[in-house]
Amino acid sequence: MASERSLEVLRVIVQDYVASREPVGSKSIVERHSFGVSAATIRNDMALLEEEELIAAPHTSSGRVPTDKGYRVFVDQLADMRPLSAAQRQAIETFLGQPDDVDEVLARTVRLLSQLTNQVALVQYPSFTRASVRHVELVPLSDTRLMTVLITDRGQVDQRIVDAGEAVDEAFVGELRAKLNGALAGRSLSEASTALPRIAERFVPERAALVERIGESLLSQVDANRRDKLVMAGAANLARTEADFGGSIYPVLEAIEEQVTLLKLFGEMEVDGSGVSASIGRENADFGLADTSVLASGYAPAGDGVAKLGVLGPTRMDYSNNMAAVRAVARYLSKLIDGD
Structure with a gap:
């Protein structure tokens, strides 16, 4: 079992090696730190640390560097983290x-x-398992392209482009926006995921294919926010x-x-x-x-x-x-x- 002074030697080895990327020797420890003991005593402490596999010599006759085990002991002994400035x-x-x-x-x-x-x-x-849909926005980009925007009550905003495959008039966009928000706003993402595949049922059959494409886009946005x-x-x-x-x-x-x-x-x-x-x-x-x-x-x-x-x-x-x-x-x- 490493002594209290040996653990302090380990601490300065870690700190000096992190700062310099150079193996740390007993002489440099005595010169840089106030242990009040001789280099020979520090070498004995380092030998104990090496026996405990807390430090190792990367080269013959070199200083020592911390091992993974040494870093672990250092972190576990880290009583006080350096406060941020x-x-x-x-x-x-x-x-x-x-x-x-x-x-x-x-x-x-x-x-x-x-x-x-x-x-x-x-x-x-x-x-965001408990997140809810705050609002769904549909933004016409051209006669046949829309942007679907999903906004949650946690501040997430997700946007996707949908190719409608047919002309979409402004009146229908308004109707679709209103029904989507009526079905989804205030509902959890899990509930929205269940409701979206049935959203086309709220529209006339000739609009079903378009509504399904937009619903699929929103469903992918809901699922992305849950993963x-x-x-x-x-x-x-x-x-x-x-x-x-x-x-x-x-x-x-x-x-x-x-x-x-x-x-x-x-x-x-x-x-x-x-x-x-x-x-x-x-x-x-x-x-x-x-x-x-x-x-x-x-x-x-x-x-x-x-x-x-x-x-x-x-x-x-x-x-x-x-x-x-x-x-x-x-x-x-x-x-x-x-x-x-």
Whole structure:
């Protein structure tokens, strides 16, 4: 079992290696940090850490670097996350602002989180199982083309173009708009999904084919708002840290493009008492992400299940800063989506 001083040595090894990307030796630890003991004593502590497989030597006679297990112990021992600066907190409020809809606020969220952490930022759409249809709008684009617009009570706006295949007069568009809102407005997305396939029954048979096409478009919009999906930003950050990955970054890029993989990983990450969960290195091997760490926190719009947001990057990352940023952004996003 590592002693309290050995754990402190592990902490400075992690911090110095994250900062420099250079293996850390006993001499540099003594010079940079106030342990009040000799380099020989620090070497003994490092030997203990190596026996515990918390650090390793990448080359003969080199300094030491943290292992995945070492990062895990470091994160578990992380009592206090580095607080965000006043400028960072102000950036969150200013950058997110008051967007018009959920799509825009989530897009801004991942861009901001990527900038704060220099990692790939991920945010899961909130579960809209309890969302309702606020309004359906039909916008004529030409004699034969319409735009269907679905607006939910959670601020989501989804637009699709429909080729009517026949001329559509303004009077019929008005009638269809009124009947769609009469059938769907105020109903849950689940109820709307059930009602839409029968919407053509409200019209004369000669209009049935057109109404069915528009109904199919709206049904796909309803279903899209019910499915889990992710928004991502900052993939270019992987290229900047390519040296931190054991081989090519392409397997990592392929994995993050497969949203099902990341959604499953997010689903298995339990947020702890600090408000942030970490999955490190080999803990992600089953997802094809053994060279990465993923940090996640939850945010919960009122009445819905918890959705996740977080960052993905190499195991050599600034855990303290990144965990604080993930937690702060998650808390602000919860308030923003709830309209507080």
